[in-house]
Amino acid sequence: MRLSRYFLPILRETPKEAEIVSHRLMLRAGMIRQEAAGLYAWLPLGLRVLNKINAIIREEQNRSGAIELLMPTIQSADLWRESGRYDAYGKEMLRIQDRHDREMLFGPTNEEMITEIFRGYVRSYKDLPLNLYHIQWKFRDEVRPRFGVMRSREFLMKDAYSFDIDQAGARHSYNKMFVAYLRTFARMGLKAIPMKADTGPIGGDLSHEFIILASTGESEVFCHKDYLDFDIPAVNTDFDNISALQGIVDKWTSLYAATSEMHDASAFEGLPSEKKVSARGIEVGHIFYFGTKYSKPMGAKVMGPDGQEHEVHMGSYGIGPSRLIAAIIEASHDENGIVWPDAIAPFDVALLNLKAGDAATDEACEKLYRELGAAGVDVFYDDRDERPGAKFATADLIGIPWQVIIGPKSLAEGNVELKRRATGEKEVLPLADVVARLTRKA
């Protein structure tokens, strides 16, 4: 992408309305624009990151055996009357009337709809387990939308729903999502800790919030320090191996970790003082087993091996991709801007032409731009006629992991400069070596 032909509305001034660094940086870097309270347009740079996040989520959901579909954003009130949630949901639900005065709503979540789809088709235990997910916009009329896309009213959610014949099956489905989540967040460069969460009237231990530690987080959290160094389950984890998966979950729930609602002060006090982490956190995912809460009132049953009908046991599993972007920036930035982890950066490499208009510099940049593109590297080419300082500032602000800096002086000796955004480390290398250096994925 050539910056001269891109749409990157960078802000020079720090927007006053933004209270936290991720919100400030997303506005300054031209990633999002507020259209109304809690409603954001995703500008091209922001959309690129959102798409990268979604791609990782999809890969890990699919790997665990979940199957993608897509449900509408608008739902009918009648569906929600079946579960009893239409009246119970309260003011967070945006209620809408269509031209025939039918009551509709903008979905805040999809338990009812997925249960309706399930009961329309599935009749036998032989078709279970089943886990269906989508990545779709949700609307919740939050009392206090704030911090940009961290707590917005319209936000993206990956929500998965599992169906099993009994509780033991549901536990395995839960464990699959648990492990998929560990891998998903780790691939984004995050340390997400599963913390015990409220199960409400369902009870049991099958509810975890995945929390990123950050001083600007809205939740107060308590956990054992060793979680920060736990190994992430490998790519070849066998999701069908029930006991292996249970082993991973047991390990990741063996030490203390809870949000303030579930906090057990005396258990926490028992930890060695150097292992106590008492901090603030951002909830980026939530997994939850709720048994027959929806299948019972909505009549979602299957024939079991015993020849009897069974209400299915369900769980739901959410991730907030739009909130995740803000959480990643909270965890990864410096005074000059965003520092994207490689896996989700909007571009792989920023190519900075320090003297646009100079024939030799232009030629070297154009050639490198083509060659990197051909090698599958996503290049952000700053070809504008601008001062070098402005180019450095832009590249640092938008946080692209590598910068290739080409100016007439070093080019005369056949060299360019390579800078790693995260560390600021610079090296000089021959222009001819750049493609090999940047495609050596290490």
Ligand code: ATP
């Ligand atoms: P919170 O306690 O932060 O309001 P929640 O418990 O309401 O979250 P869930 O219903 O579990 O959230 O939704 C699943 C995921 O969707 C959350 O883990 C979070 O990542 C994301 N999410 C929820 N509400 C918002 C919001 N208002 N803005 C952005 N993301 C959100």
Ligand code: MG
């Ligand atoms: Mg909420």
